[in-house]
Structure formats: structure tokens, C-alpha cells
Amino acid sequence: MSRIDSAINIDDLKRIARRRLPKIMFDFIEGGVEDEVGLRTNAEAFRAVRLVPRAYRDTSRREQRATLFDRTFASPFGIAPTGMAGAFRRDAELYLAQAAAELDIPYLMSGASNASMEQGAKLAGKNLWYQIYGARDRAVAADLVKRAIDCGLTTIAVTCDVPVSSNRERNRRNGFVRPLRMTLPTILEAMLHPAWVMNYYRAGGLPMLGNWQPYAAQGATADQVADLFAQQTPDPSQTWRDLEAIRAAWPGKLLLKGVMHPEDARIATGMGVDGLIVSNHGGRQLDMMPSPLDMLPMIRAAVGPDVPLLLDSGVRRGADIVAAICLGADFVLTGRATLYGATAGGLDGVRKAVAILRREIDLVLGQLGAVNLAALGPHFLLDTVRAEEERRNSGAMAARR
Numbered sequence: 001m002s003r004i005d006s007a008i009n010i011d012d013l014k015r016i017a018r019r020r021l022p023k024i025m026f027d028f029i030e031g032g033v034e035d036e037v038g039l040r041t042n043a044e045a046f047r048a049v050r051l052v053p054r055a056y057r058d059t060s061r062r063e064q065r066a067t068l069f070d071r072t073f074a075s076p077f078g079i080a081p082t083g084m085a086g087a088f089r090r091d092a093e094l095y096l097a098q099a100a101a102e103l104d105i106p107y108l109m110s111g112a113s114n115a116s117m118e119q120g121a122k123l124a125g126k127n128l129w130y131q132i133y134g135a136r137d138r139a140v141a142a143d144l145v146k147r148a149i150d151c152g153l154t155t156i157a158v159t160c161d162v163p164v165s166s167n168r169e170r171n172r173r174n175g176f177v178r179p180l181r182m183t184l185p186t187i188l189e190a191m192l193h194p195a196w197v198m199n200y201y202r203a204g205g206l207p208m209l210g211n212w213q214p215y216a217a218q219g220a221t222a223d224q225v226a227d228l229f230a231q232q233t234p235d236p237s238q239t240w241r242d243l244e245a246i247r248a249a250w251p252g253k254l255l256l257k258g259v260m261h262p263e264d265a266r267i268a269t270g271m272g273v274d275g276l277i278v279s280n281h282g283g284r285q286l287d288m289m290p291s292p293l294d295m296l297p298m299i300r301a302a303v304g305p306d307v308p309l310l311l312d313s314g315v316r317r318g319a320d321i322v323a324a325i326c327l328g329a330d331f332v333l334t335g336r337a338t339l340y341g342a343t344a345g346g347l348d349g350v351r352k353a354v355a356i357l358r359r360e361i362d363l364v365l366g367q368l369g370a371v372n373l374a375a376l377g378p379h380f381l382l383d384t385v386r387a388e389e390e391r392r393n394s395g396a397m398a399a400r401r
Contacts (some may be wrong), residue, residue, distance in 0.1 A: 004345035004352050009360075010316045010337045013353055016344035017088070022190035022197070024174040024182075025088055029339060031170035031284070038283030042314025045291035049323040050382035057369035064361050066373055068106075068308055068331050069155065069253045069274065071126075075358055076373055077321050078106035079350075080282075080312045080335030081131040081157075085342060086114025086207040090199060092342040097124035099338075099350035108157055108333060111144075112229065116210030121151040129155040131257065132246065133162065134238040136231070140215055141242070145249045154252045157277060158243055161258025162234045166285045178230045179223070180206070240267065247272050255310065258285075260295050262302035275308035275330075282313045282335060293324060300328035318360025322368070325376045 007013050018026050032039040066076035079100055085092035093115035100107035101124045109120050111133040120128045130148050135141050148156050175181035190197055208222040209229050216225045247254055256268045257277040265276055278292040278299055292313045300309060311324045312333040321332045334357070341353030370376055378384040 002345070002348075004341075004348050007344075007352055007356070009356055010340060010353060013337075013340040013344045013349060013356075016349075017340045020193065020196055020343060021088060022186070022193045024176050024186050024190065025196070027170040027174055028084070028176050029082075029088065029336060029343070031168055032282075032287065033166045033168050033284055034287040036283065036287065038280060038285075038287045038289055039314075041289070042280070042283050042291045042293075043316075045293040046314055046317070046320045046323060049293070049327075051319070051323065051326070051364070051368060051380050052382050052385045053367055053380070054369035057371075059366045059369060059371050062362055062365050062371050064358065064365065064373060066331060068310075071154075073106065074104035075354075075361065076325060076330075077315070077332040077334055077357060077361075078129075079108060079338045080333035081108045081110035081113075082335045082339045083110040083112030084114065084207075085110070085339055087200075088339070088343040089346060090203050090207065091115065092339070092346075094119060094123060095342050095347040095350050096338060097128055098347055099354060100124045100127040103351065103354050105354065106155070108155075111159065111211065111233075112209060114207040114210055116213070117147060117151055117153070119210065121153065126152070126154050128153060129157060129255075131157045131159055133159055133233045134235045134242055135233055136235045136237070137215075138242070138245070140232060141246065142249060143215075144211065145246055149251065155255065156246075156250060156252065157255035157257040158246055159257045160238075160243070160264075161260070161279065161281050161285055163236045163238065164234055166281075167287075168284065178227060240271065243268070243273070244271060259299065260289060260292065262295075262298050265299045265302045265307075269303050269307050275310060276303070277310045277312060277333065278329070279312045279333075293327060296324065296327045296329060318357050318362075319364050321357065321361055322364045322376065325373060326378060326380050328378075 003016050064075050066073050079096050093113045096107050097120040106127055106129050107124055108129040108131055111131045117130050130153055132144050175183050175186055206222045209225050212229045213225050216228045253274045255275045255277055256273045258279050259265050259276045278296050280289040280292055292311050308330045310331045310333055311329040315332055315334040316337055324332050338350050338353045341349035368380055
């Protein structure tokens, strides 16, 4: 039995990925910002949820298909964008794209991916979505939209939560910055992972940022393209007008990723955005942000029942996905879970990560007494049950008086 086959949860895939990667690389995946409060906040929000099951319900025929934007997917989750995945395992984004097509879930390719959207579209077709970061040169964003149209993509997501670079102290300590500064301890530690080092240098070192290569000078190296990306993003001058320009140019479904304030949710939907991704960037931007899970009910109340809401950040279990749906999400994205899989075992690792989450969702549905996603809702949450019982009990006491 391979290591991948022996994995029974996402943490097992994480451990395999950690063993394979040098610390500088694993820390880039795993790290947050500053004191990494946000990472703990995301995890603790899910751990604080309590689901109350119902008894004696026939759940012998469970299914977890989910409909989003008039498309039915095999499960209520997809793959969130994770930048520079090809540095952790060569062609990681292509494995993610292929798995998305095979397993019928969406893959939101990162704006900082190593593979290009054209490569991903060949493998994933309409299961590929693309993430756009605003660039200082507005013509770049306009061209990315045009390329997405030419690729036949149905959905793009504009990321609004990176107005300035974040203070990722793990990366700074390790020298994972632009330009890359490898210290002697970092190099020596990397030597403990000879398979990764050999593959990294055999492939030519830092992989190309495929979606940004067309905007660099002809013949630019991967380092030069990475420098261009760093010069162009983030752009603190972005405003709602930039989102309006993309909305006007893009004929497909448009998501706004990184929404955390209810008023921003109202503004975005008023501008014609088709859906929102409630996200704190996986705890990698502003350290003191609340978790998306905690903000989700407020944002649902702000936009009403009909606006598709997606959630990412901190998702590691099928139960997390079920909890998010009970709290108001229509769909969930997970980034690190599938990236652990890709890093640990390529295509087989991504398949394994998806299979683990699917199995956990199925078991949680059965335990709750829910046959499908439509049966989920706040009525399975402890806070809702408690409030309803308190209301009933106070009503009964009043009747006795």
C-alpha cells in the first residue's frame, strides 16, 4: 500500500507533503501572516460549530450533488486557488485541473499559477474557473478576461482582498521573497529532501508563472516573469470602477472573492456580480480578521437567499463543508487540502483528497439524518435548536400563567 493509499484524512496528506518538501516550501503553503492568529481563528470557528442530529430518518439513499450557476456538480465543494503550486510538485495545477474534470468539481485556478489557463482549460474544460488579481497596468486584467473568454471558461473570480502585500513572516525568515534569498541553513535543510531538490533543479528551478509570461519581454526567464508579477500586483489603487470594467467585459458568471463585510456584499451584488466568495484568503492577508464562517450568516442576511455564496479558508473536513452549508453557504472551496494531495502524490494525491472529503460529507449527512444538501440548514445547528427551545419553553411558561 502506498503512502497516499494509506491516508485516511487530510492531515495524513499534509504529513506526507511535509516530509516531501523542504521547510522553505512547506512553510509557504502552511504559513499565515504575522502571529498567524488568522490561521487559528479559521480552524477554531469550524471546531466551535455543533451539529444536532435528528433520529429515525431514512438516509439509506444519500447524495451530495450541488447545483451552482445552473450547473450540477458531483459534490458541494471545489478547489480554491493556491499560487505557485508548481513549485511544490511540477505540473501541480495540471493535476488539479485533470482531477476537477474527472471528479466533476470546479477548480478555480490561481492568478499566480505556474500552468496557464489555456493549459488548464484543455484538461478541465468548463470545470476550470480563473482567478484575476488587479494589475497596475489595467490592460493586463482586460487581456486576462479576453483570454478567459477565448478559453471558453464560464466563471472568473476577481480577488478584492489583496490591496497591498501582506506581512508573511515565515516566508521572510526563510528567504522566500523577491528576489529569492536562500540562507545556508535553508539550503542545508533542503538537502534533507533530495528527491524534491533533484526534481526542482532538473526542471530548471523556479517554474514559470504561465499566465503572466505573455506580458513579459520575449524570452523572459521565470525569475523575470515573477518580478513582473510582483511589480504589477498588488495594486492599491483598485476601486469598484475596476470591478465594473471587468463586469462589462465578461459575459460569464462573475464571482467576487474575499468579501468579508456585509456592506461590500451589498455593493457587489448591486453592481451585477453573480456570486460572492466569503474568504479571508486562508489567513494569509490581515491577521486580525474574523473567520469567513463567522461572517457568513451576516453576509447571507445582507444579500438575501438568492445570491450564491461560496466560502473558503480553513476547510479541512467534510464536516466543515456541511457546517458552512448549514450556516448559509451554497458551495465551499478548499485550497490547502487539495494542495497537500497534489504535493504528496500528484494526480493520485488530489483524487485521494477529494475522495476523503466526499466520504466525510456522506457520513455526516447520514449521521445528521439528511439525505441531501437541500435538507441541510440552520435547524441542525445547536444555537438554532437552543433558541427554538427557549422560545417554546418561554411560551409554555406564559401559557401556564
